[in-house]
Amino acid sequence: NAGVMQNPRHLVRRRGQEARLRCSPMKGHSHVYWYRQLPEEGLKFMVYLQKENIIDESGMPKERFSAEFPKEGPSILRIQQVVRGDSAAYFCASSQPGLAGHNEQFFGPGTRLTVL
Amino acid sequence: QKEVEQDPGPLSVPEGAIVSLNCTYSNSAFQYFMWYRQYSRKGPELLMYTYSSGNKEDGRFTAQVDKSSKYISLFIRDSQPSDSATYLCAMNIRSGNTGKLIFGQGTTLQVKP
Numbered sequence: 001n002a003g004v005m006q007n008p009r010h011l012v013r014r015r016g017q018e019a020r021l022r023c024s025p026m027k028g029h030s031h032v033y034w035y036r037q038l039p040e041e042g043l044k045f046m047v048y049l050q051k052e053n054i055i056d057e058s059g060m061p062k063e064r065f066s067a068e069f070p071k072e073g074p075s076i077l078r079i080q081q082v083v084r085g086d087s088a089a090y091f092c093a094s095s096q097p098g099l100a101g102h103n104e105q106f107f108g109p110g111t112r113l114t115v116l
Numbered sequence: 117q118k119e120v121e122q123d124p125g126p127l128s129v130p131e132g133a134i135v136s137l138n139c140t141y142s143n144s145a146f147q148y149f150m151w152y153r154q155y156s157r158k159g160p161e162l163l164m165y166t167y168s169s170g171n172k173e174d175g176r177f178t179a180q181v182d183k184s185s186k187y188i189s190l191f192i193r194d195s196q197p198s199d200s201a202t203y204l205c206a207m208n209i210r211s212g213n214t215g216k217l218i219f220g221q222g223t224t225l226q227v228k229p
Contacts, residue, residue: 033215042204042219056216091159102215103148103208107159
């Protein structure tokens with residue numbers, strides 16, 4: 001049973017380019033969460049999605065960042081016009097539905113974004 | 117003031133020692149408490165999940181919650197070099213359809229052989 005998969009594992013972009021990060025949840029999981037981890041900081045919640053719906057995007061920056069979880073395919077975190085401050089590790093987590101699911105999130109290996 | 121406070125360490129102990137890791141929080145709405153372990157350059161791994169005050173044991177790990185003091189702990193017995201990692205506490209509120217976990221900064225633990 002494969003865990004949460006993220007790709008690419010490492011991504012290098014120049015300032016102004018776009019970054020697309022992909023996340024495939026665990027089998028049987030319909031909820032996806034994205035977190036960002038800056039150096040020397042803990043994980044910060046960004047967005048919570050179910051299939052075709054954004055449930056909570058309270059942690060997403062207002063500009064340049066967007067997320068989707070289509071009916072078919074992986075969840076995508078998209079960062080437009082990247083800046084150096086976007087350099088971080090981005091983690092995706094997935095869970096089953098329900099309150100217990102929210103509290104038992106399983107994380108992927110992360111995508112490490114470097115902006116030159 | 118951060119919602120969740122966690123001493124970043126590093127904490128260095130000899131193999132076999134009992135390790136105590138702690139978090140404090142300010143939001144009394146937090147009702148669910150998790151501990152994650154994160155090895156360097158890897159994703160966090162869920163260790164323990166609890167929602168009631170008191171102790172919960174799983175092998176060498178014991179999670180303790182004191183809601184009256186807004187204080188949670190993770191104890192590791194007979195620590196091993198393979199326990200060397202960063203330990204993150206995480207919390208969630210009770211009401212609403214939220215999957216927004218609030219994490220502490222993480223404590224780096226090194227267990228020396």
